[in-house]
Amino acid sequence: MKKIILSSLVALLAVHNVQAQNTDSLAKKLDSLRAHPDSSGGRKINTNQTAYNEKTKINVPVYFTLLGTDFTQEVTGPFHTRTSAWHKVGGFVVLEGIMFALDKPVQRYATDLMERNSSYRGLSNFVTNFGAAYEGYTLAALGLYGWAFKNQKIKTTTLLATQSYLVAGAVEALGKFISGRQRPNYLADGATEPNPTFHGPSFSAKHGSTSFPSGHTTAAFAAATVYAEEYRDFPWVPYVAYGAATLIGLSRITENKHWISDVFAGAGLGYITGLQVVRNYHRYAYLQNHKEKKGSVTLGVQFNYDHLEPALTYRFR
Numbered sequence: 001m002k003k004i005i006l007s008s009l010v011a012l013l014a015v016h017n018v019q020a021q022n023t024d025s026l027a028k029k030l031d032s033l034r035a036h037p038d039s040s041g042g043r044k045i046n047t048n049q050t051a052y053n054e055k056t057k058i059n060v061p062v063y064f065t066l067l068g069t070d071f072t073q074e075v076t077g078p079f080h081t082r083t084s085a086w087h088k089v090g091g092f093v094v095l096e097g098i099m100f101a102l103d104k105p106v107q108r109y110a111t112d113l114m115e116r117n118s119s120y121r122g123l124s125n126f127v128t129n130f131g132a133a134y135e136g137y138t139l140a141a142l143g144l145y146g147w148a149f150k151n152q153k154i155k156t157t158t159l160l161a162t163q164s165y166l167v168a169g170a171v172e173a174l175g176k177f178i179s180g181r182q183r184p185n186y187l188a189d190g191a192t193e194p195n196p197t198f199h200g201p202s203f204s205a206k207h208g209s210t211s212f213p214s215g216h217t218t219a220a221f222a223a224a225t226v227y228a229e230e231y232r233d234f235p236w237v238p239y240v241a242y243g244a245a246t247l248i249g250l251s252r253i254t255e256n257k258h259w260i261s262d263v264f265a266g267a268g269l270g271y272i273t274g275l276q277v278v279r280n281y282h283r284y285a286y287l288q289n290h291k292e293k294k295g296s297v298t299l300g301v302q303f304n305y306d307h308l309e310p311a312l313t314y315r316f317r
Contacts, residue, residue, distance in 0.1 A: 047231070047232065047233060049153050051153075052155075056285040056289065057152060058156055066280060069280055070273075070276060070277050071170065074171055075171075092268055096261060096264055096268075099259075099264045102260055103261050104193075107253070107256070110254045110256065124254040125251075127248060127250075128252060128257070130244075135223065139158055139223065143159070153230070156281070157227060157230040160226045160230070160277050160281055164270075164273050164277040165223055167222070167277065168218045168219060168269055168274075169218070169219060171218075172215050175213050175265075176210045176213070177202065179209075179211075180201060181196065181197065181198050181199070181259075182195060182198075182199065183210065184196070184211070184257070185257060211257075211262050212259075212262045212265060213263075213265035213266035213269055214249065214258040214262040216249070216257075216266070217248060217267050218267075218273075221245045221267045221268075221274065222270035222273045222277075224242050224270070225241070225273070225278070227241045228242060228274075229278045230278065245267070249267055
């Protein structure tokens with residue numbers, strides 16, 4: 001995850017350079033459409049294959065501009081949340097409170113289960129590894145497939161998944177720093193069992209204080225949500241995407257790396273980030289598809305009926 005955060009910071013610096021060269025910036029236009037959080041410019045999001053074309057494809061400057069606005073909107077999101085959405089936030093907070101109460105019982109059960117069953121240990125280890133490097137390999141493979149077969153939708157979706165991955169990773173790292181929560185595989189001096197203690201801001205990993213939220217789960221749900229949203233017309237895609245992300249989250253508990261509340265918080269963070277990234281891209285696509293055509297007027301002469309006369313030529317571009 002440290003590599004993810006470093007990449008995010010480098011990308012955000014690039015965003016500022018790109019935007020500084022554009023006074024009528026794309027970022028400002030995207031921000032003006034934030035009043036329509038469930039749509040793009042007030043219209044339903046179009047995920048048809050034909051909607052991903054030369055106009056809406058993501059090039060390097062656009063990628064970093066979108067990434068910058070993704071991060072900005074993620075951080076400032078709570079200040080722009082509508083009243084109706086706060087009910088969902090409240091529901092999530094209540095559920096997270098329940099998860100906190102279940103931290104120790106679930107940790108004991110998972111630890112005991114792994115000690116008694118070697119086959120579960122092997123499966124758990126494979127799944128948690130898939131949520132690390134293997135997930136990156138999966139994204140790379142999908143991107144290569146889209147490039148090789150000229151499938152613009154897969155290429156775009158994979159790029160959006162990487163943006164979601166980076167933004168969620170940056171926010172997750174901030175959460176780890178602020179909370180400084182002790183991991184379940186750490187025993188304090190003199191303690192007989194681990195405690196889900198919050199030690200507060202810390203620049204080091206003392207007390208195993210990098211537990212909240214779960215980075216693997218955050219990244220898994222961040223990417224899964226992008227694919228689930230972009231391919232929601234295929235009923236099996238959300239089940240596969242969220243199913244794989246859920247297994248990765250559960251493996252962090254069975255591997256004794258995280259408390260259940262860490263995993264639940266990571267899932268929520270990844271989900272919200274994925275939704276925000278998808279909506280931000282489709283605002284961009286809306287702007288591209290409704291861009292006003294510019295033209296040029298040329299004054300010249302033409303020969304008609306044995307004499308010259310002035311002519312105006314208007315060219316669209």
